[in-house]
Amino acid sequence: EDQVTQSPEALRLQEGESSSLNCSYTVSGLRGLFWYRQDPGKGPEFLFTLYSAGEEKEKERLKATLTKKESFLHITAPKPEDSATYLCAVQGWLQGGSEKLVFGKGTKLTVNP
Amino acid sequence: DSGVTQTPKHLITATGQRVTLRCSPRSGDLSVYWYQQSLDQGLQFLIQYYNGEERAKGNILERFSAQQFPDLHSELNLSSLELGDSALYFCASSGGGRGLNTEAFFGQGTRLTVV
Numbered sequence: 001e002d003q004v005t006q007s008p009e010a011l012r013l014q015e016g017e018s019s020s021l022n023c024s025y026t027v028s029g030l031r032g033l034f035w036y037r038q039d040p041g042k043g044p045e046f047l048f049t050l051y052s053a054g055e056e057k058e059k060e061r062l063k064a065t066l067t068k069k070e071s072f073l074h075i076t077a078p079k080p081e082d083s084a085t086y087l088c089a090v091q092g093w094l095q096g097g098s099e100k101l102v103f104g105k106g107t108k109l110t111v112n113p
Numbered sequence: 114d115s116g117v118t119q120t121p122k123h124l125i126t127a128t129g130q131r132v133t134l135r136c137s138p139r140s141g142d143l144s145v146y147w148y149q150q151s152l153d154q155g156l157q158f159l160i161q162y163y164n165g166e167e168r169a170k171g172n173i174l175e176r177f178s179a180q181q182f183p184d185l186h187s188e189l190n191l192s193s194l195e196l197g198d199s200a201l202y203f204c205a206s207s208g209g210g211r212g213l214n215t216e217a218f219f220g221q222g223t224r225l226t227v228v
Contacts, residue, residue, distance in 0.1 A: 032216075034216055034217075036219075041201075041222075041224070042221055042222070043115065043117075043203055043219035043220050043221045043222050044156070044203070044219045045115070045219070046115075046216050046217070046218055046219075049216050087156065089156075098161050098168050098169030099144060099161070099207060099215060099217070100146060100158045100161055100169050100171065101146075101156075101158065101217060102158070103148075103155055103156040103157075104155070105155040106155065
């Protein structure tokens, strides 16, 4: 069964203090690994897709990386508006053709001014 | 704005009742997914439809059912509601079925409260 574990559950940073969020996964044939941002009471907002080990993607202060067992979301010089819950999800090939996502429980990031 | 529209935004109903949640996918997307999010469980996959047909089932209760119509909008029907069904219900859509790694875009959700 595909599984995703995110750590830490919660993270508090000062504005400008860089850090990383971790996503460990087990999946029968990785088709894609996805990062989403979710604000309270809102739907998840798509950030990145990573397809193969060694791949990296960047968007503003965020950079996502992927290995064969985990992914990291690096946040450089965060600002208070980066405060949100960050969700990691995997999509496997062996799902009977389904593109469903298996999500981790997320990391709640708080950035203090 | 993801382009995925869900209605209603909020729903309060009594135990034992039945409700219908509606989702309009992004223009051109063939796949619709339903997810349930509760405080302790995170986002749980319920069911996927692709171009009108059921493609995958997840942790969906027998009291719940869904369908996708010819215009590709989808409805999730929840019946014999229990207090534990209170949650956020999200719909997502993707191009799906083309053999590509396509990301899913989520709607803003329906918050269901069962009292």
